[in-house]
Amino acid sequence: MDTPAGASLDDQKQALRKHYRAARKNLPVAEREAQMALTTGHVRSWLDQNAEHRAFTAVLPFGAEPPIMPFLMQMHDRRYRILVPITEPERQLSFVEWTPGVAMERSSVAPIDEPVGPRVDFRAMAEVDLMLVPAQVVDDQGGRMGQGGGYYDRFLEKVRTLADPPKPYAVVFDHELVPAGTFPVEDFDQRVDGVFTSAGLTLFDR
Numbered sequence: 240m241d242t243p244a245g246a247s248l249d250d251q252k253q254a255l256r257k258h259y260r261a262a263r264k265n266l267p268v269a270e271r272e273a274q275m276a277l278t279t280g281h282v283r284s285w286l287d288q289n290a291e292h293r294a295f296t297a298v299l300p301f302g303a304e305p306p307i308m309p310f311l312m313q314m315h316d317r318r319y320r321i322l323v324p325i326t327e328p329e330r331q332l333s334f335v336e337w338t339p340g341v342a343m344e345r346s347s348v349a350p351i352d353e354p355v356g357p358r359v360d361f362r363a364m365a366e367v368d369l370m371l372v373p374a375q376v377v378d379d380q381g382g383r384m385g386q387g388g389g390y391y392d393r394f395l396e397k398v399r400t401l402a403d404p405p406k407p408y409a410v411v412f413d414h415e416l417v418p419a420g421t422f423p424v425e426d427f428d429q430r431v432d433g434v435f436t437s438a439g440l441t442l443f444d445r
């Protein structure tokens with residue numbers, strides 16, 4: 240993608256976010272759903288083979304984000320515990336358990352609705368098998384660009400202080416796994432250890 244020479248990193252990232260957001264919107268809904276049926280099949284296999292706690296984190300998709308609600312419903316029926324993020328002041332995240340039909344409430348800090356319920360912080364990740372992390376785009380060294388809040392960067396930094404932290408794996412559409420160098424990765428950007436696409440799980444050596 241072309242970015243103007245001399246643009247600041249923030250400007251470059253904003254232009255790239257715009258580009259990838261538009262690309263998502265241009266993917267027909269049937270294509271988004273077809274990719275995610277395959278992609279979440281790989282997530283389900285991974286969890287069924289590796290989950291000790293039968294618990295994972297995910298996001299409730301908005302806009303053109305990967306449509307994973309059917310997967311979340313299925314995993315809930317299969318008695319997995321599913322934690323989803325709550326946006327807190329100062330770009331911090333807490334997590335709350337999601338169940339189908341749980342009451343939703345507008346976040347105090349972001350224009351999104353989030354489940355109501357008891358909140359836990361990063362320490363609760365000690366009892367989670369996998370963190371499914373949202374991303375707009377991921378590179379083949381685990382570099383990740385999100386929506387720009389820095390929420391997951393701050394959160395993952397803290398999770399990594401735990402004794403035996405669960406791994407963060409991104410879930411993206413196929414065209415969103417790109418070569419390193421496609422977008423800037425800064426020091427504070429937390430890398431993911433793998434990414435699920437319709438082709439399966441790609442792991443990054445780190």
Ligand SMILES: Nc1nc2c(c(=O)[nH]1)N(C=O)[C@@H](CNc1ccc(C(=O)N[C@@H](CCC(=O)O)C(=O)O)cc1)CN2
Nearest residue numbers: 298299300301302324326349350351373386388390391
């Ligand atoms: N589904 C989901 N939940 C998530 C995240 C995410 O990336 N995806 N986040 C990851 O860190 C945190 C929230 N991040 C947010 C980032 C931007 C906006 C926001 O201002 N959105 C605008 C425009 C976005 C759009 O609709 O396309 C808006 O809603 O008006 C809200 C929340 C926690 N929850």
Ligand SMILES: Nc1ncnc2c1ncn2[C@@H]1O[C@H](COP(=O)(O)OP(=O)(O)OP(=O)(O)O)[C@@H](O)[C@H]1O
Nearest residue numbers: 383384385386387388389390391392393396427428
């Ligand atoms: N660990 C951190 N501590 C303090 N500030 C941070 C930290 N990580 C990121 N930031 C700040 O957050 C801002 C947004 O970061 P970035 O553009 O990488 O977000 P993102 O990873 O795309 O978003 P998200 O994690 O919410 O999906 C940056 O301006 C950065 O300075």
